[in-house]
Amino acid sequence: MIYHLLYPLHTSISAFNVFRYITFRTIYASLTAFIICFFLGPWVIKRLRQMQVGQFIREDGPETHYKKSGTPTMGGVLIIGAVVAATLLWANLTNFYIWVALLVIVGFGTIGFADDYLMQVKKRSKGLGAREKFLLQTILATVCGVLFYSHADFSTQVTVPFLKNMQPDLGWGYILFTILVVVGASNAVNLTDGLDGLAIGPLIIVAATYMVFAYVTGHVKFAQYLQINYVAGVGEISVFCGALVGAGLGFLWFNAYPAQVFMGDVGSLALGSSMGAIAIITKQEILLVLVGGLFVIETLSVIFQVGYFKLTHGRRIFKMAPLHHHFELKGWPEPKVIVRFWIIAIALALVALSTLKLR
Numbered sequence: 001m002i003y004h005l006l007y008p009l010h011t012s013i014s015a016f017n018v019f020r021y022i023t024f025r026t027i028y029a030s031l032t033a034f035i036i037c038f039f040l041g042p043w044v045i046k047r048l049r050q051m052q053v054g055q056f057i058r059e060d061g062p063e064t065h066y067k068k069s070g071t072p073t074m075g076g077v078l079i080i081g082a083v084v085a086a087t088l089l090w091a092n093l094t095n096f097y098i099w100v101a102l103l104v105i106v107g108f109g110t111i112g113f114a115d116d117y118l119m120q121v122k123k124r125s126k127g128l129g130a131r132e133k134f135l136l137q138t139i140l141a142t143v144c145g146v147l148f149y150s151h152a153d154f155s156t157q158v159t160v161p162f163l164k165n166m167q168p169d170l171g172w173g174y175i176l177f178t179i180l181v182v183v184g185a186s187n188a189v190n191l192t193d194g195l196d197g198l199a200i201g202p203l204i205i206v207a208a209t210y211m212v213f214a215y216v217t218g219h220v221k222f223a224q225y226l227q228i229n230y231v232a233g234v235g236e237i238s239v240f241c242g243a244l245v246g247a248g249l250g251f252l253w254f255n256a257y258p259a260q261v262f263m264g265d266v267g268s269l270a271l272g273s274s275m276g277a278i279a280i281i282t283k284q285e286i287l288l289v290l291v292g293g294l295f296v297i298e299t300l301s302v303i304f305q306v307g308y309f310k311l312t313h314g315r316r317i318f319k320m321a322p323l324h325h326h327f328e329l330k331g332w333p334e335p336k337v338i339v340r341f342w343i344i345a346i347a348l349a350l351v352a353l354s355t356l357k358l359r
């Protein structure tokens with residue numbers, strides 16, 4: 001809105017020219033989202049406590065988690081609110097990709113909210129239920145896939161990292177591919193969100209990495225120089241990524257060990273799916289496996305553990321899956337697991353950024 005209100009005035013006030021620049025608006029979207037989370041955080045946490053949205057802690061988990069009982073959850077509402085407000089303020093609202101990104105974060109957030117609400121407030125033990133949740137996620141991701149597919153400027157070719165000449169065209173199959181990426185990413189983040197700051201830290205790193213990809217993909221000269229596909233309008237997604245980074249940092253302030261609030265499914269599903277949608281929009285779809293590699297590792301640990309557990313009638317590869325529980329049970333203090341996982345996430349993001357030059 002600020003862009004639409006103030007940029008047109010640049011003809012009389014030349015300083016307002018600055019609102020044209022994506023870089024400037026990205027920085028301010030980030031600061032706006034951070035300030036919203038930082039200042040509204042204590043109030044939201046208090047309200048969640050009053051609503052008795054306190055986390056129930058499973059007794060089959062690591063013992064160190066018992067003391068977390070009663071920590072308010074559903075802090076994701078704060079993150080989503082901050083991202084949406086900052087994006088509406090600083091982005092160009094005539095941009096198609098911005099609206100898809102907002103649809104994804106609000107839509108998946110609503111599914112997560114329903115799940116949390118049924119579980120935490122209505123005290124229904126299983127929330128929405130795995131099948132209902134998966135069906136709703138698939139429907140929403142299909143809508144996104146159809147939106148991309150029917151958008152004239154959007155290519156259904158997939159970018160394969162390191163191989164610039166290999167770009168398979170999936171045609172309508174791109175809709176199925178979108179479902180896989182968006183639903184997969186949202187569930188991967190959900191699985192990872194099991195220690196203080198464990199999910200939000202890498203999410204900030206992923207958003208910052210894709211902020212760079214979005215900017216260069218939407219910039220004719222940079223795209224040409226880096227030999228990546230230029231996609232008109234995608235640069236605007238850096239504003240959304242900036243808002244995610246700012247909101248993530250603001251939330252981390254309260255979610256840092258020992259956490260005063262958890263994000264809940266409302267946060268994990270919304271942020272994970274946004275990550276998937278951004279990877280699709282920037283045409284760096286497969287690279288998400290590397291940028292968000294930590295989430296992939298956590299998910300694989302669950303797949304292997306559950307598979308092995310079933311095949312061997314109760315034997316395990318890890319002490320407990322997802323992987324963070326394994327290290328906790330090995331006796332690593334929680335902050336050590338968290339910070340080491342962040343370090344891995346940063347290293348993976350750096351490798352992913354290097355693909356801009358390695359192709």
Ligand code: 57M
Pocket residue numbers: 055056057058060061062065068073074190191193194195196197198255259261262263264265268302305306309316318319320321322
């Ligand atoms: C939800 N939820 C956290 C919080 C957060 C198939 C199976 C592997 C699925 C998996 C599962 O259910 N995962 C999805 C994970 C929970 O956090 C809440 O959930 C939201 C995210 N959806 O925002 O509201 C707990 O995580 C801890 N937490 C923090 N800090 C945070 O910032 O400490 C969360 C955020 C919170 C809190 O303790 O209560 C969760 O872990 O439950 N299931 C599992 O992860 C279970 N694994 C398992 O059963 N493994 C088996 C195999 C054979 C399937 C095995 O390895 O033997 C474990 N989860 C727990 N206890 N809590 C098992 C034991």
